[in-house]
Amino acid sequence: MDVVISQAFTGASYGAALLLIALGLSLTFGQMGVINMAHGEFLMAGAYSAYLTQKLVTNADFSLVLAIPIAFCVAGLLGLLLEVLVISRMYHRALDTLLVTFGVSLVLQQAAKDLFGAQAKAVEAPGWLDGQIPVLGYRYPLSQMFILVLAIACLAGMAALLKYTGFGRQIRATVQNRDLAETVGVSTRRIDRLTFFIGSGLAGVAGVAVTLITATESTMGSEYIIWAFLVVVAGGIGQIKGAVIAAFGLGIMRAFLTYWTDGSMAVVLTFLIVVAFLQLRPQGLFAVRTRSLA
């Protein structure tokens, strides 16, 4: 029983990190039909931002909190740059953006390796995240709980932004019907850039979060990106609700499968489960109902 609870919580924290990455992916994919393979490198940029912030501030208690907005901006600006320079030129070739952004991801990975060295960097966890909190008899590490709380906070912020602000309304309008949104005066170009900024920024925040559970290195993005894509695929594209359920579902499933078998077997099994799941629901958990044939 203890094992079940501990694995469930470990999985939930991993799922929370996945959710942060997948939110941005799901947004940009849903709105622009663009697959951004460099999204994982925005996560890496966020993690290195946390590392650099710690180097500069030196006070670990304070630097992690400070790193969150910094990472958001760094990753967001990188995303914005990518959108303006590359992706905006090829909106009519969605599948090709996947390859171009893969190229960008290779370049960014190598650049990080050259800048920070091939060795993994450790970001020190702040002292106030040192303890554990007893939940249902399991001593839940505060650092893992922090990831969960951070993800929920970002999710709530995102949902509020989409629901209550003018920007959010415009984003939703663009997702639902781009042409119609444009006709009523929404600058979809501007909205695209904004969405890309926010989506990439969230990956940066995720990067700060995962410094608490993994080492910071140049290839860390490619590890998470596949999982995040599986979340998006299983949850349904452009669906926050689906992304939440899929992220926690996959995260917890991964924890249990890793416990019962091993890390790589867990990847294989999860993949097979996702393919089997897509047999039941080819559009993911929640599909936008449409009469279009495509």
Add this chain to the structure above:
Amino acid sequence: MTDTMTQPIEVSAPPRAPRRSPLRAYLPLVGIAVLAVFLLVIAPAALSSFRLNNLGKYCCYAIAAVGIGLAWGRGGMLVLGQGLFFGIGAYAMGMHLKLEAAGPDAVPDFMMNFGSGVLPAWWEPFRSGPFTILAIVVIPAVVAGVLGLAVFKRRIKGAYFAILSQALTVAFAALLVSQIKYTGGQTGLNSLSTFFGYNLYDPVNKQMIYFIAAGLLVVMLLVTFQLYRSRFGELLVATRDAEERVRFLGYDPANIKVVAFVIAAVMASIGGAMFVPMAGLINPREVSALASIMLIAGVALGGRASLLGPAIGALAVGYGRTSLSESFPDQWTYFLGGLFIVVILFIPNGLTSVIPKAWRALASTQRTRTKVGEAA
């Protein structure tokens, strides 16, 4: 928009289809012949044994690339995970050669070190050469067939398919690393000594293996040429461009896609199998997502939808990788990344599309010049 209401609509004659001589359809055969002469006559005469062996490895990539051209260029399926099938072929061949190296009734060395020292039952059949050759064709075909049916019948396509195929490759590579008892883990299968009884280090045998690989590439190109000319080839392009119309015409696009995917998988597997005797080893790095992406890079560079483009692109990328990573190991990644960005952004149809265009432009300027000359 409003002008069209008031102005009379100009009816222009439909653009005349370019006149094509029936001989033009056979033009790719000339290309294949030129490539064959280069690979089978010029290269063996001109290159040192070491360079020839390297060229043979690029030929293996090219065989896989021809399949990618078929699935991606003609079929519109972005197969991001061909490393999986390359790996299946390579490991099947590797297992056979490893058992050959161990000798009859013996167990491969790594199994003594990491495993129980007993040959697992599923390794046993790979002692047989014919079984191995059969496995190299049948296993990827079955895997691709099952996966293709599961995916395409449910109309999962585009990016979804690309992501799934890549995830599968990542999973496969991770599995190879972790199942060290059966696969040799990170080091893979190495210290091979013979190829179906022939010593791998004998220069004559090495050349023979090169000829098999290069010959297989030429054969694959001929097969693909015939496929592109067939009804199947037409249907494949039609499915790529307008899947719904194909469906309305009474075909099942899923079946067409599955067939193309299976052919591509078998080609990748054959390429992988021939790669092993020339490299002398196989390890998970050759199977990884990055290896798969390199194959895609070659196809994109050469021209995804053309017949020769993928093969030539793969040869070029293979050569570029060796020569660049010899001198600047780190810069190679920048180069590969930059290649993707530049090629996909600016020349999406690859280099083979640029050359005829440039040729036509050159020819037309010459024609106008002669016309001007006549007028004067």
